[in-house]
Amino acid sequence: MASALDTPQGAAELAESLLPPLGNRWLHTQAVAARASEVSAAVSAEDRDLLVAAAWLHDIGYAPELRDTGFHPLDGARHLETLRAPTRLVRLVAHHSGAVYEAEQRGLSAELAVYEREDSAVLDALIYADMTTGPAGQSFDFDRRIDEILDRYEVGSEVHTAISKARPYLGAAVERTLTRLG
DSSP states (O other): OOTTSSHHHHHHHHHHHHSSTTTTTHHHHHHHHHHHHHTGGGGGGGHHHHHHHHHHHHHHHGGGGGGGGSOOOHHHHHHHTTTTOOHHHHHHHHGGGHHHHHHHTOOOOOHHHSSSOOOOOHHHHHHHHHHOOTTSSBBBOOOOOOOHHHHOOOSHHHHHHHHHHHHHHHHHHHHHHHHHHO
C-alpha cells in the first residue's frame, strides 16, 4: 500500500482504516480532504494529489494505535515513515498547521526537526484546509476556527499556547492560499 499513499485514494483508505472510531476527528478529516481538493488550484498541477493525500492523512496520529509521543503530527509522520510513504508526504503531515509551535510547547522540537519543513504552496494550502474546517467538519473562516480551538483548549495548555503563538504564521499561510486562488 505504501506506493499508493501519495494518491488521494490510497491516503483516504489508510485514514479510513484508522480514524472512523474517533467520530468528529473522522468528520473533520473528510472535510479537510474535501476542502483541500476544492483549493487544489492554489498548487501546481503535479502537487494536487499530494495536497489531498496530506489532507487525508494530517490527523492519523490521533489514532490510538499510532500514539507514541501523544503529539499527533509527529506520531502520524513516524507511522507514515514505517509505511515508506513519500518523504514530502511525511514532512507535510509532520508540519501541518504550525506543528513547530506545539512541538516547542511539548518539548518535542528536536524530534520534529528530523522532518524538514517545506515552506511551499502545498503546506500553505494544507494549513488553509485544516484552519478553515471545524472539529466536526464545519466550514469556518480562519478567525472562527482559531477562536474555536482557543475556546476548546484551556488557557495555558500546550495547544492553546501554541495556537496563540502560531496565529500570525497560520493566518499568513491562509492569505497566501487565497491570493494564489485569485
